[in-house]
Amino acid sequence: MRIEVDQERCEGHGLCEERAPQVFTLDDEGNLSYAFDGQDVPADRVDEAESGAVVCPVAALKIVR
Numbered sequence: 001m002r003i004e005v006d007q008e009r010c011e012g013h014g015l016c017e018e019r020a021p022q023v024f025t026l027d028d029e030g031n032l033s034y035a036f037d038g039q040d041v042p043a044d045r046v047d048e049a050e051s052g053a054v055v056c057p058v059a060a061l062k063i064v065r
């Protein structure tokens, strides 16, 4: 499973970070970093990553299976 991040859509709400702080982090300027960019999410982080992705209010995080 992968997550594609659309940085253009991201508005820095931080909901993903609240749900999945080991996966998504925002810097002080609201720029999103994704821990597994360009790679499969490790098995032990899949549940957390999905939980964070589905709460994004602007659909910037797409789950790809």
Ligand code: SF4
Pocket: 009, 010, 011, 012, 013, 014, 015, 016, 017, 024, 026, 032, 055, 056, 057, 058, 059, 060, 061
């Ligand atoms: S919840 Fe969506 S809009 Fe908010 S920081 Fe995460 S990716 Fe960006």
